Amino acid sequence: xxxxxxxxxxxxxxxxxxxxxxxxxxxxxxxxxxxxxxxxxxxxxxxxxxxxxxxxxxxxxxxxxxxxxxxxxxxxxxxxxxxxxxxxxxxxxxxxxxxxxxxxxxxxxxxxxxxxxxxxxxxxxxxxxxxxxxxxxxxxxxxxxxxxxx
Amino acid sequence: xxxxxxxxxxxxxxxxxxxxxxxxxxxxxxxxxxxxxxxxxxxxxxxxxxxxxxxxxxxxxxxxxxxxxxxxxxxxxxxxxxxxxxxxxxxxxxxxxxxxxxxxxxxxxxxxxxxxxxxxxxxxxxxxxxxxxxxxxxxxxxxxxxxxxx
DNA sequence: GTTGGTGCAAATGATTTGCAAAAGG
DNA sequence: CCTTTTGCAAATCATTTGCACCAAC
Numbered sequence: 001x002x003x004x005x006x007x008x009x010x011x012x013x014x015x016x017x018x019x020x021x022x023x024x025x026x027x028x029x030x031x032x033x034x035x036x037x038x039x040x041x042x043x044x045x046x047x048x049x050x051x052x053x054x055x056x057x058x059x060x061x062x063x064x065x066x067x068x069x070x071x072x073x074x075x076x077x078x079x080x081x082x083x084x085x086x087x088x089x090x091x092x093x094x095x096x097x098x099x100x101x102x103x104x105x106x107x108x109x110x111x112x113x114x115x116x117x118x119x120x121x122x123x124x125x126x127x128x129x130x131x132x133x134x135x136x137x138x139x140x141x142x143x144x145x146x147x148x149x150x
Numbered sequence: 151x152x153x154x155x156x157x158x159x160x161x162x163x164x165x166x167x168x169x170x171x172x173x174x175x176x177x178x179x180x181x182x183x184x185x186x187x188x189x190x191x192x193x194x195x196x197x198x199x200x201x202x203x204x205x206x207x208x209x210x211x212x213x214x215x216x217x218x219x220x221x222x223x224x225x226x227x228x229x230x231x232x233x234x235x236x237x238x239x240x241x242x243x244x245x246x247x248x249x250x251x252x253x254x255x256x257x258x259x260x261x262x263x264x265x266x267x268x269x270x271x272x273x274x275x276x277x278x279x280x281x282x283x284x285x286x287x288x289x290x291x292x293x294x295x296x297x298x299x300x
Numbered sequence: 301g302t303t304g305g306t307g308c309a310a311a312t313g314a315t316t317t318g319c320a321a322a323a324g325g
Numbered sequence: 326c327c328t329t330t331t332g333c334a335a336a337t338c339a340t341t342t343g344c345a346c347c348a349a350c
């Protein structure tokens with residue numbers, strides 16, 4: 001469909017796909033590239049939109065299926081930010097968490113290391129390997145605490 | 151529609167509703183009772199089913215609207231356990247969290263106090279009041295870690 | 301009475317699935 | 326070739342919303 005010449009940073013990902021026994025398709029590369037280029041949170045429908053600007057035939061289902069593969073390979077993360085859908089992110093993006101205010105919906109970024117202690121405890125006490133790479137914690141921000149809700 | 155005589159444990163909740171300026175309707179009481187009686191996680195559609203066994207006309211929308219009120223009053227909690235929907239629980243149930251295995255979907259209950267340290271840190275460092283009453287942590291359980299995934 | 305609550309039906313919107321055709325290795 | 330992947334269309338399924346009617350207070 002297209003001819004591949006060398007391709008800087010996509011190369012390593014392509015290799016990972018191949019090694020994992022998955023096929024390397026233009027669609028997957030485009031989805032991958034869109035996700036990386038976004039440099040942050042993306043929903044599946046919005047990703048599809050982006051890719052369609054280059055290749056108008058991708059279906060959302062393909063995006064979902066691709067994200068599923070990448071998720072299993074731990075290359076992307078999926079997070080429920082409370083909006084009823086999932087936001088996906090390239091896993092290599094600076095690892096961080098979020099404080100989400102239930103009242104004003106404001107989001108505060110959180111340093112990655114903050115949950116290290118918890119992770120270690122879950123590992124040692126429960127033998128559980130937590131996936132704390134992109135976490136959403138809900139609650140009330142400083143401002144909204146002041147104005148008490150009904 | 152019905153006549154209210156005294157009603158053991160529902161009384162206090164009824165009073166709370168009234169104090170919060172909400173009306174006390176049979177539907178709400180039935181939903182409330184179903185949620186309490188379930189004694190654990192319930193989705194909105196399943197709650198509606200339960201109530202329909204007693205009063206066949208409740209609509210899911212009413213259940214959602216009621217849960218919304220109760221959620222705002224902090225009487226019930228809503229949690230995304232990764233199944234794409236929300237599970238609701240009577241907030242007075244023993245507070246606990248969950249370790250959910252991404253591979254086998256197994257769920258391990260977690261003691262409430264485990265996140266106290268984190269909560270305190272978020273409060274002092276960020277002025278954020280986290281709602282850590284019913285938390286879902288994803289990852290791999292001991293068993294599934296042994297069998298490496300593709 | 302007023303106001304809020306309910307049932308119904310219909311819309312929304314994300315996500316999934318079956319299937320035949322196309323492409324990767 | 327053989328298997329995986331894709332596009333398309335249709336189906337699910339949870340959740341929301343508009344609206345006319347009814348019930349609590």
